Amino acid sequence: MPNNQIKNQHLLWRAGFGPHADSIGELADRTPADWYAALRRASQKEPAYIDVIDDSLKGLLAGISDAGKMNRPEDQETKRLLREKSRAGIRNLNLTWLFQLVDSDQQLREKMAFFWHGHFATRNLNLMYQQQLLDVLRKGALGSFRNLLHEVSKSAAMLNFLNAQQNRKDHPNENFARELMELFTLGRGHYTENDVKEAARAFTGWGAGFRGDFQFRRFQHDNGTKTVLGKTGDLAGEDVLDHLLAQKQTARFITQKTYRFLVNEEVDPKRVDWLSERFFASDYNIQKLLDDIFGSEWFYDPKNIGTRIKSPVELIAGMQRMLPMKLANEDALLLLQRVLGQQLFYPPNVAGWPGGRSWIDSSTLMMRMRIPLLLNEQDDFNVRPKSDDDTAGGKMEAQPVAMRNGVRVINTTIEWNRYVKQFAAVPRERLFSSISAHLLQTPMRVPPTLVQSFADDDSREAFVRSATLKVMSLPEYQMC
Secondary structure (H helix, E strand, O other): OOOHHHHHHHHHHHOOOOOOHHHHHHOOOOOHHHHHHHHHHHOOOOOOOOOOOOHHHHHHHHHHHHOOOOOOOOHHHHHHHHHHHHHHHHHHHHHHHHHHHHHOOOHHHHHHHHHHHHHOOOOOOOHHHHHHHHHHHHHHOOOEHHHHHHHHHOOHHHHHHOOHHHOEOOEOOOHHHHHHHHHHHOOOOOOOHHHHHHHHHHOOOEEEOOOOOEEEOHHHOOOOOEEEOOEEEOOOHHHHHHHHHOOHHHHHHHHHHHHHHHOOOOOOHHHHHHHHHHHHHOOOEHHHHHHHHHOOOHHHOHHHOOOOEOOHHHHHHHHHHHOOEEEOOOHHHHHHHHHHOOOOOOOOOOOOOOOHHHHOOHHHHHHHHHHHHHHHHOOEOOOOOOOOOHHHOOOOOOOOHHHOOOOOEOOEEEOHHHHHHHHOOOOHHHHHHHHHHHHOOOOOOOOHHHHHOOOOOOOHHHHHHHHHHHHHOOHHHHEO
16 A cells, blocks of 8 residues: 555645655655645635736727727727737736746645646636636636636636637627537536537627626527527527536536546546535535545555656656755746647637647657756757747747747756755655655666666756756656
């Protein structure tokens, strides 16, 4: 059976973004129940709103708001500047939130916000809309899925991404209604085409104002009788959302997706049935669902430990937590996200990132294994990430890194002292096994002595540093 240290590391990777260097000494001493209670307590406070909109962008936004639609020829330059600044702002939003994932004490809240970011995936160049949706996800991450579904459905980011502005009486647009059922609530195969068509009519008239406020345009709403999943009446959009939540299949779909994210890609149907029944009975209380998962003995079964491939964001954040560092060029983190296939706020489509084995191919695995040396040795970052062209969904031809903000080297300063001192009391003969035990959740597939032989043995500190980087460069480090 796994010892306390392995169990705690398992919990910290699944309920957060991995252990922090400063907590290494406590991993073997505290019980998993104690760790989870601490994670839970730390995440109860409502998070602060993340606002990266600078004064110049606020001025442009105010100017457009004051001028209405701005259809004059001279207004086109203002719109162009707005797009440029909004794109740069989303870059800042990405990094600001990423640093929250790394440094925040609210690891459980941020991990679940990250989960909902993939579940309610939107791709939108409007920085204000993205900020507003992120705030909804972070504040609602541990609360009621009922409330979260309603708030996300009325967010400007989601409504614009799924063409709500085109959903009008007599000409309904089915995009939102379809994705709502297929991806956000029931899952494919649990509704009919007619359900989609009728639900789309219920959402006619939904839209958002320039500043992201929800607007119901009643003259564009279809007030006729509709039938969705057997319920008939003059249904409004809110009625459809509540009716979807009244289906136990919604609870099961969300529970199963949560299970795959937090526990194991291989779903245990009996566990999911038990969890989903309790989730439904709690009226979709997310915190209670997490309590049932992380408070169970089966969560710590060996079959659930070290079985998930870290997503690119989990990998990058986890490394920064274990090896506290400062980056001279933070754009390198954006490049890493793009190269590895997961850039915050740029999902590939409304289904989000598929995860699992899709994270790994021959090129991304080699890049993942090379990251520790890139961070430590200032190696030339000669890779070709895909373009972030929004109209092409990130699928245009790759561009050389040298053409992107001048980034060729990841100029990083690792605070090695904070990490190295955690192993000060470990006997020399057990140093490598202790390091690898703190970094890996699955056994090495090569002899440990082989990996150890490549470490720098000139001094104890040199050995700890080099052995850590070698272990982080193993395929096994990609698992959590």
